[in-house]
Amino acid sequence: MAGIPTGNILQPGNISIVGGVNRALISNLQLLTPQYYTQYTEKYGNEDLTWWLATYGGMEVVKNRDFFWFENRGKLMEAITIAVGATSTSGSTVTLTMSSVDNFNAGTEGPLRVGETLYGAKDNIGWEILTINTSVANAWTFTARPKLATTTATISAGDIMIFGGDMDAGEASNSIEPLIHLDQKYTNTITEMRDTWSATDLAEMTEVFYDHGVSGEVPAGGGQAGVSYFTYKGLVKANQRYKNYVEMKLMRGDTVTNSGLNSNGTSVGTQGFIPKLLVDAETVGYTPGILDIAKAHEITRIMDVNGCVSENLWLQDIFQRQNFSDGLFKEYPAGAWVWGRNDNSEEAAIAYGVQSLMIDGYLLKVKKYKPFNTEYYTGKTPDIDFFRNFGIICPQGTVRDARDAGKSYKNMQVMVMEPPKGGSIGNGIRVWQHGGGSMNPTDGKMVDFVEFICYRGMRVVAANQFVVVEAA
Amino acid sequence: MAKATSISDVNFSQHGEQQPPVAQTAEPAYIPKEPEEDSVPEEKEEWVIFKLVKHKKGGLNVDGCDDVLVDGKTRRIWLLNGVESIWAKDLGDVLKDKDFMRTNRRSLRFINGVLRIPSWDKLAIQFARATRHNVGVKGRSKNRGNKHAFYEYNPVEMQKELLAVKMVKIKAITEASTIPYEQMKKHALFLGVVLLDDLGREKTEDGIRAEYMVKAEENPDYWNKTKGSPEVDRMYLIRAAINDSKIDMANGTIRWSRNGGFICSIIQGKSPQDSMLDLAMSPTPEGKAFLQQLQTLST
Numbered sequence: 116m117a118g119i120p121t122g123n124i125l126q127p128g129n130i131s132i133v134g135g136v137n138r139a140l141i142s143n144l145q146l147l148t149p150q151y152y153t154q155y156t157e158k159y160g161n162e163d164l165t166w167w168l169a170t171y172g173g174m175e176v177v178k179n180r181d182f183f184w185f186e187n188r189g190k191l192m193e194a195i196t197i198a199v200g201a202t203s204t205s206g207s208t209v210t211l212t213m214s215s216v217d218n219f220n221a222g223t224e225g226p227l228r229v230g231e232t233l234y235g236a237k238d239n240i241g242w243e244i245l246t247i248n249t250s251v252a253n254a255w256t257f258t259a260r261p262k263l264a265t266t267t268a269t270i271s272a273g274d275i276m277i278f279g280g281d282m283d284a285g286e287a288s289n290s291i292e293p294l295i296h297l298d299q300k301y302t303n304t305i306t307e308m309r310d311t312w313s314a315t316d317l318a319e320m321t322e323v324f325y326d327h328g329v330s331g332e333v334p335a336g337g338g339q340a341g342v343s344y345f346t347y348k349g350l351v352k353a354n355q356r357y358k359n360y361v362e363m364k365l366m367r368g369d370t371v372t373n374s375g376l377n378s379n380g381t382s383v384g385t386q387g388f389i390p391k392l393l394v395d396a397e398t399v400g401y402t403p404g405i406l407d408i409a410k411a412h413e414i415t416r417i418m419d420v421n422g423c424v425s426e427n428l429w430l431q432d433i434f435q436r437q438n439f440s441d442g443l444f445k446e447y448p449a450g451a452w453v454w455g456r457n458d459n460s461e462e463a464a465i466a467y468g469v470q471s472l473m474i475d476g477y478l479l480k481v482k483k484y485k486p487f488n489t490e491y492y493t494g495k496t497p498d499i500d501f502f503r504n505f506g507i508i509c510p511q512g513t514v515r516d517a518r519d520a521g522k523s524y525k526n527m528q529v530m531v532m533e534p535p536k537g538g539s540i541g542n543g544i545r546v547w548q549h550g551g552g553s554m555n556p557t558d559g560k561m562v563d564f565v566e567f568i569c570y571r572g573m574r575v576v577a578a579n580q581f582v583v584v585e586a587a
Numbered sequence: 588m589a590k591a592t593s594i595s596d597v598n599f600s601q602h603g604e605q606q607p608p609v610a611q612t613a614e615p616a617y618i619p620k621e622p623e624e625d626s627v628p629e630e631k632e633e634w635v636i637f638k639l640v641k642h643k644k645g646g647l648n649v650d651g652c653d654d655v656l657v658d659g660k661t662r663r664i665w666l667l668n669g670v671e672s673i674w675a676k677d678l679g680d681v682l683k684d685k686d687f688m689r690t691n692r693r694s695l696r697f698i699n700g701v702l703r704i705p706s707w708d709k710l711a712i713q714f715a716r717a718t719r720h721n722v723g724v725k726g727r728s729k730n731r732g733n734k735h736a737f738y739e740y741n742p743v744e745m746q747k748e749l750l751a752v753k754m755v756k757i758k759a760i761t762e763a764s765t766i767p768y769e770q771m772k773k774h775a776l777f778l779g780v781v782l783l784d785d786l787g788r789e790k791t792e793d794g795i796r797a798e799y800m801v802k803a804e805e806n807p808d809y810w811n812k813t814k815g816s817p818e819v820d821r822m823y824l825i826r827a828a829i830n831d832s833k834i835d836m837a838n839g840t841i842r843w844s845r846n847g848g849f850i851c852s853i854i855q856g857k858s859p860q861d862s863m864l865d866l867a868m869s870p871t872p873e874g875k876a877f878l879q880q881l882q883t884l885s886t
Contacts, residue, residue, distance in 0.1 A: 216699055273634055273703050286594055394643055400650040400694070400735050409692040413648060579645060586650075587720060587735035 162485050164430065165365040165388075165529050165573070166358065167467050174531040174543065175574070180304050180383070182530060185518040186577060188297035193226050193278040194236070198254070200271040206264040208245060215253035219297075222252030228292045232279035233259060240268050241279070298517040304370070305532045305572035306385040308361050312353035314346040316552040316561035321345075350565060357567045362486065365529065365573050367502075385572040388527070392507060395578035397421065403504050403586045406438040414508065414582055415475035423580045424512030424526075426459060428469065429479045431506035432487035435584070438504075439481060443472070459511050479508070504586035514577045524576040532570040544569040633706040636740040637715055640722060642700040649695040649702075649735050653718045666693045666714040673714045702737065715739070759807035762814075763800045768792050773823040774814060775799040821867040824881040825860055833884055834863075843880075850877060 199212035218225045233242040241262035248256045261268065262283070270276070281291040364387060371384035397417050401410050418427075431439060469480035485491040487502035509527055516522035531543040538547025545568050548555045552563040575581070639647065651666030663675040668691040670681055681687060695702055695715055704711045715721060716739065723738030766774070772795060776782065780798045784790050803810045813819060828834045834850065835842050836859045841850040851873075854862045867878045 287591065392645075394645070396645045398643070398645060398647045398735075400648055402650050402652040402654075405650075405652055407689065409689045410650075413692075413694060417646070417648070585734060587733055 163358070163362045164484065165362050165571075168527060169529040169531075169542070172525060172528070174529045174571075176543075177305060177530050177532050177572075180532070180570075181302055182304070182572070182574065183300055183302040184524055184574065184576060185298045185300055185516055186514070187517050188299045191296075193294065194275050195226065195278075197270055197272055197274045197276060199256075200269060200274060202267075202269040203261055204267050206261050206266050208258050208260045209270065210256055210258050211270055213255045213257065218253050218255065222254075223249070225249070225255055226278070226294060227255060227257055228281075228294065230281050230284070230291045232262075232282040233276040234279050235268070235270065236275035236277055238268065240266060242270075242276070243283070301576075303391075303530075303572050303574060304383050304385050305530055305570045306364065306368075306371075307382060307568065307570055308357075308364060309566070309568045310353060310357040310360065311567070312350050312565045313550070314349065314552070314563050316563070319346045319552065319563055353565070354567070359486075359492070361569065361571065365571060366486070388573050388575060389507070391573070391575045391578055392581050392583055395575075396507075396581035396583050397579065398583040398585065400585060400587055401438075401504075403434065404438060405442070406435065406584075407442045411443055411474055414584065415477055417582055418477060418508070418580070419475075421579045422577075423477070423582075424510045425476060426478045426511045427480065428509045428511055429481045429506060429584075430484035430487075430509065431481060431584075432502055432504065433483060433485060433491070434488075434504045435506045435586075436481070436483040439506075443474075506584040508582040508584065510577075510580045512580075524574065526576055526580060528574045528576075530572045530574050534568060534570060538566075542569075543571065634703045635706060635712050635715075637695075637697075637702040637704070637721070637737045638740050639697055639700040640736040640738060644699070647697040647700075647735060649697070649718070649720055649737075651693040651695065651714065653714075653720070655717055655719050664714060664717055666695070666711060667691045668693060670710070673710055673717065697737070701740075755811070756804060756807045759803040759810050760800050763803040763810070764796065766799075766814075770815075771796060771799055773819050775802070776826060777813060777819040777822050778802045778810070818864060818868060821878065821881070822860065822864050824878075824885050825863045825867065828881055828884055829860070831884070 195217045196214035197211055198214040201209035201211055203209045213225060213227065215222060227244060227247045229244055229247055231244045233244065234240070235242070242259040243262060245258045245260055259270075278294075281288075284291075364385070366388050367390070368387040369384060369390040370386050371382050376382075399410070399414055399417065467482060469482045471478055471480045473479075484506075487505055489500050489502075490496050511526060513523040513525050516524060533543060534540060534545035538545050540546075545566075547566050548564060549557040549566070550560060550562045550564040551558050552561040553565070554563075652663070654661050654663050656662075664673040665675060665678060665682075666673060667678075667681070667688070669687075670678060670691075672678060675682060693711070695704075695711065702715070704715060706712070715737075716724070720733060720735045720737055721739065722733060722736045763771070772782070775795050775798065778799070780795060780802060782790055782795060784794070825834075829836075833844055835844045835847075836853065839853050841853060841859055841863060842848060843850060851862055851866045853859050854865065857865070863877070866874050867881065868874065
């Protein structure tokens, strides 16, 4: 005897969550925690940097669209570049012009001090500043005299003079002007990231001749009002696509300044990870096919100068990854390493699928970041792809806030603003249904809408420690 | 004693009268002989400067290896220490020596968007001028996928170009101040100058000319291009016909008011006036007929 038809009863009807509260969640993204990361990657692949970062490193909650932080403006020890040089004969005084790059505040301020000792970077000859003329902005001149009476030397345009402090101050010396340490304020914003899926009543009600069409787990709670697997698959795909859009915006998107857009000037966007680095990070060019040890040493020298931490993530596009494997991987085994916590943990590294090597004291965790390549994302091959032969070395350290020594920031952090209440909220993502055809009937029109929204941005601190490795 | 105690007082009290130090002639620094006439001349320290097209705050290392087009053929160039040429064909066995290549590769380093190469570093200068990243070279594509584009800083040429640009602007403004009123009015209208003031009254010649000169300053090239062109006259006729209610515009079409005769359709993305201007400028029979009608109406 046939049983009672139950095809109209949606399964599962309930899910069990920590705390025992039954909620009809819509998106797997709302459940994303380190414990469930493997299920996430089974469904979505393990390419996304910002989702991995948010899962293992957490997200920082902000209460405002704008957020800011302070960094040291430059290095602790000072040096200047000479714009116009001169020659000293037998210890005579010379007049020099400081390069405008060492001025700031519209060229009206700079680091020169009367009595400062200078050392020539090229010849280690010591000088002392006697007088300073600040009358012309961005073209400060000063007189200097060698420490030794027998010195005959030339300071040329382009020479670097290293500050040595108020040395050899003399008897009954007077005070010297202080060198004021400068901090710099950086700002960024979170932006609105939204998507919608919808289906009409008939689309959802219509049976189609396949039972399943999606891989991975069923979204918890079930998303649609109807029974059709076709429209259900559409919802699942919309969910996946939304994840990719969020990743794309945080990685390659930028601010919005054109008021003529549909958002009517109400969105300011957010400066994404890569636009920030293209301006502020170090860039090392290479020739495709030649990513060798010489290039690796060039990169680690830059990392030494910029105070990079030992542990770094190197995201590479498909082409760069191959060059790297051929040129470098076999030369440098990983060796022993003491792993850290959260996104610095060995578990996080394995989950993200990195391969590690040690070079010049740096652990480089190399990861093929396929979204760099348009072919991977879309199946189309552009003639010129901006991120082809492209990679970024990302330090995974912390930097102290220049204004508040009690605060530290990670080099990379996903920032999130909690969405307003309503629908279901998890991981800063709000999902809700509306429309007459939905499980939450709100009007008379028989269309089922499922909405996704989240508010995220990226904070990149000490961008000078990042290295962009690209072929131009 | 009416002065602060000094170290010399302390020394005097400890050691008594000191003999004055014997003046010593400072040993002169070694000065080599003047070079002979046929010897290598002293290297003068000057700089060849290159600037990035797109300024960036962080440093940039341009790789010392590139493929360049020479007489239609691709040639590889290298920037290495200890060699005499940048061209791969001249380097011979050096390229096969992996250890040498590994330890002697160089890059061009831009700091704050500027690269300074001393004049004695001939290879680096040659490489910087030959590489395809140098878009300042005539005939080289400026934008095609070149993220590390730079140019050689030539202050003489740059300042000459700047002067030329400024002179074009000054000439346009000067000419705009002296053009006859009727001609100026037509051109001003074409450039978008509004002939009425805030209260709806027609501006005086001075008022129109002031804004006309501003238009010349803002875009001297366009001003020069359109001055005296037939488009200006025809647009003036079209506006006059519209103002005199001789032309109707409705439902995406333009017609004569008197008999409803069809003139043209409004082109998507263009204003009705621009659509009519396109017709008036076209050499087709319809265009010529439209222009003739406009000229008849204006007389």
